[in-house]
Amino acid sequence: MKHLLALALAAALAPLAQADEAAIRQTLAERYPKLQINSVTPSPVPGIFEVWGNGNLVYTDAKADYLFAGPLVNTKSRLNLSQKRIEELRAVKFDDLPLDKAIRIVRGQGERQLAVFSDPDCPFCKRLEQELAKVDNLTVHLFLYPIPALHPKATEIARNIWCAADRAKSWMDYMLENKAPAEVAACDTPIQDIADLAGRLGVEGTPALIFSTGRRVDGLIPAEQLEAMLKSGG
Secondary structure (H helix, E strand, O other): OHHHHHHHHHHHHHHHHHHHHHHHHHHHHHHOOOOOEEEEEEOOOOOEEEEEEOOEEEEEEOOOOOEEEOOOEOOOOOOEHHHHHHHHHHOOOHHHOOHHHOEEEEEOOOOEEEEEEEOOOOHHHHHHHHHHOOOOOEEEEEEEOOOOOOOOOHHHHHHHHHOOOOHHHHHHHHHHHOOOOOOOOOOOOOHHHHHHHHHHHOOOOOOEEEEOOOOEEEOOOOHHHHHHHHHOOO
């Protein structure tokens, strides 16, 4: 009986929650036209909603009169609910990634999988390659993601790397030994497609790593931490 009552209550409240979410979207769109709202959902706190947009998680009341940022912490478990939720919202379905548009770099047997968005002229990306070189039994799917606003020559370098006879070698030569890729004849590249993909995923900087579990981590990760994350599934 209690189970049936709970289901009935949830069914009765669902339209109200949906109405609140729609009203919140409309109000925030009017007051913050530049805010790209990806989702509005009830938070674990009654009467408070989470708003996910522009790569950020914030909270609001049912009328969207107030906005406030986390972290939202469960005082019993001391779990950072905001961080956990952000990881869920940023998760990527690994199998949906267009791996045919990535440079495939295999170390050892290559049984473990990792996707990386990287800019050839990003200093942190070069440091990441040094860390990745220490990790064995790994296949890296490298998405060329030059950011011209930060590195004006990166797009040309990325094009030459993609158009090289051995893309993986050309990439590693440049990132680890600073050997510029040779000028080659123009070819079709996926660079714009990858930039569009990064936009849809909310990847704004490099490096950005996506584990086979779908977990996404932005920034440089030391080899020891990377190894531990790969062992635990990301």
